Amino acid sequence: MDRAAQPTVRHPALGLAVTGLILAGISHPAAASLIAAALGEPARRPLDVGRLLALSLQHVFLAGAGLALVTILGVGLGILVTRRAASPWRPMVDAIAAGAQAVPPVVVVALALPVLGFGGPPTLLALVAYGIMPVLRGTVGGIEGVAPDIREAGRAVGLTRLQILTRIELPLAGPAIVETLRTALVLAVATVAVGALAGATTLGTPIVAGLQNQNTVPMLQGAAATAALAFLGEAALLALVSAWGAIRP
């Protein structure tokens, strides 16, 4: 995330993956019981591996669906907003973006609850409402960062507007867009965990239940597994991007 971090870690994805795997290990019932015992907590009713995997799968599914929606809408809107025709609308979009960021995801989940009912839908709505704006801003920032001369050169060699977009603007804005997608991914995993409050069955469920009835082991398991998912997801995204960068001509 930070430039200063680059020289110390050879490949950023590696560090993230190792952290993720350690956290995944902690979420194993045996390890979590051991830690709870070390903290002096009674090791009551740990989640077995099957249940943990089922919860993780649901978590990944919900976060993945949300991330896909956020990516399509955020990048799409970002491209639309940077077209010349949309320039009068930029201040309004920026204002809405700042406003949407001021409503925390928990509050969106809570507000959507009476309208959409318990479960996944309010979580997805919160994810989209809160996640779109960072992706939109990142996309806009990336595309606007493209030097005008390069765009001009593209036009000079006879590229159409669509070609300028797909061959010049998007590839050059790529790193900025990937950076915001990392933020969106972390946000997606976190928001889906909060969705447990609205009755979505995710890795947040054992955390919330554990906090309510003082049951430390499942709480620790859920917390470690959620964090593991976030780290592994980021590692996967980075690995994917660098692999794509390597095979691209």
Add this chain to the structure above:
Amino acid sequence: MFALPLALPFGVHPSRNLPRLAGIAWTCALALALFGLPVLSIAENRLALGRPVLGLQALGWQAWLILALGVAGLVIPSRQASGWRSGFAVAVFALTILVLGTGLGRGAMQALVGFPPAARARLDGGAWLALALLAGGLGLALRRARAPWLGRATVAALVLGVVLLARSGAVDALSLAVEYAARRQTVNAAIGEHLALSGAALALALAGAVLLSLWRRGQGLVAIVLSGIQVVPAVALLGGLVALTGGLLRAAPALRDLGVSALGAVPAIVAIAAYLLLPLWRGLALALRSPDAATLEAAGALGLTPTQTLFGVRLPLGAPILVAALRVAAVQAVGLATLGALVGAGGLGRIVFDGMAQFAPDLILLGAIPVITLSLGAEIGLSRIEAAVRRRWHA
């Protein structure tokens, strides 16, 4: 040149007609909200599902007045973008919002006639949509007016208007007002707790960020750890910290005498502060690096000591960056403090979660509206300060 790759057949440029199209869409949406969607729902009690009431039933002729005023506010400043026309539009929109509020209050009172006292008149989709559209129109008019004082004056006037409406009893029949009247003290206390939680976390994080940036050699490690914390979901960090605090208390029971407990404000403040460290630490580092080499050399040539350079050159020049970091952190703190209620730290989250547990929409709103207001207030207030600081030092 970068227009959408579509041209209307009769040679009309889409960009020139976009504002007009949006205006028509806005008007249609307002008409839909007032005439097509339920603006109120009448329920037997605070938890029951409601029976919808359309705008024309609840508002009567005022529905037409609101639509007319809204369209007028949109059309008045259409050509001449600046000047008193936009100011007039601002006044029209603010008035329309207040008319909508009184109309809804009276509609709710009339709709509740003949119902038992436990019956509630809730605001429904149409009312929220109309309110959002009018607020959007107000924002647009304010932007066109380009007068900073007008924004402040309008917000003050609207707040005053809403307070007067509430005091006069015009909106007492609305379920939200009934719910607030029943829990006035709880809500006010929760707002205080929320501010205390986010303020304490912000102060702790600020101190932590200063300490971390003093550790010159470890900056690479600090960057990795702080970025790592951002990846951990807040719910998970809270859970982990509660377990950790519990273990710490068993190891050192003396901490209990200091008021530390496994569930409560301490784990919540630590968790919130942990997330604020990254923006604050990064902002501090960028702010201290903001003066260029020539400026620093000049400061050295003038014989300033490193401390004088820090307070006389580095911090003033980096102040806008610092305030920007503070703004990001403050908005995050207000949002994260909502989750503090999960670990028994109180705050507005407790009201929101109570409302979710009871499935009582008005109780959720009662907690959510102050959270959003505080968050927007922090965002707008600190960005104003940021702009002022920028003007002061980078004129």
